[in-house]
Amino acid sequence: MEKLIVEVLLLALKAIGTACAVWIVGWLVGQVVKYMVTKLLGKIGLDEWMRRLSVGRAIRRTGYSAHEFMGILAAWLMYAIFGVLGIYASGYVAGWEDLTLYAYTALVVYIGGFIKLLLIVIAGFILADVFVGYIYRSTELRSEMQMLYPLAEYLRIVLYIAIVVFGVEQSGLGVGVLPQLLQPIIWGVTAIVVLFMVYLIVQSTKAPRQPV
Incomplete structure (x- = not known):
């Protein structure tokens, strides 16, 4: 009995x-990856x-520059990967097959x-921002911009959700209920944008007051 206990403890x-x-190797790899990603993205001018x-701009609100944020994100991905690899290796x-599985x-x-x-979200959000930015640059008139702003931001939100x-x-994560959960949000945002557009149209149709 004692021999069995000793064997189990040693195992x-x-x-x-x-x-x-x-895990130690993973931490070292994460630090190296963080340094390399931060330096590389900093040199190519990602922040600008x-x-x-x-x-x-959302990344800047976290207190990090874009290249620093990407470096930290890459490091944490390495930590997560090697964390699971450590469990698998143990x-x-x-010989614990269930744990390895x-x-x-x-x-x-x-x-x-x-x-x-x-990867899909980062690339997609960047493309959506570029597209919406192109819409903003397509007009220079202030009156058009006032009408365009809610539509462009609505389009941005819908693109983000999509x-x-x-x-x-x-990704295969199996979150099948997510589209159903997002439908009320889409309809709510749509209703707000429609009401705001109606308000802008009403305001624009009002005749300006004549000076006395």
């Missing part, structure tokens, strides 16, 4: 040691380009799906 220590070793987009060393599923389905979703739904579907 557990071996599994924990393996996981810790993988992202500052023109809504996504870039289960493999100890759970870790493999988490790595392939959830982390892999999240990376797909992240991109998120598409990203979730392509």
Whole structure:
């Protein structure tokens, strides 16, 4: 009995040691990736380009520049990947098949799906901002801009929602109820924009007062 307990403890220590070793390597890899991504994106002038987009301005509100934010994001992705790999390695060393299966599923389905979703959302949001920015640049008249602003922002929101739904579907995360949950939001935003447009039309049709 004592021999069995000792074997189990040694096996557990071996599994924990393996996981810790993988996690340490993952932390080092994350730091290297963070440094490389930050330096590379900083040199190519990502901040200047992202500052023109809504996504870039949202990133600035977090207190980080665009290249710093991307570096931190890349580092945390490495931490997550190696975190799951550490669990997988510990289960493999100890012969715990259920643990390795759970870790493999988490790595392939959830982390892999999240990376797909992240790439689709970032690329899609940037393209949506570029498209809406092109709409704004298509007019220079103040009266037209007043009417165009709510429509352009409504289009931006709808594009964002469509991109998120598409990203979730392509990622394979299995959030099938998301489109149904977003439908009330879309209808609510649509109603607000329609009411605001009606208000602007009514205001524009009012005749200006003649000076006495």
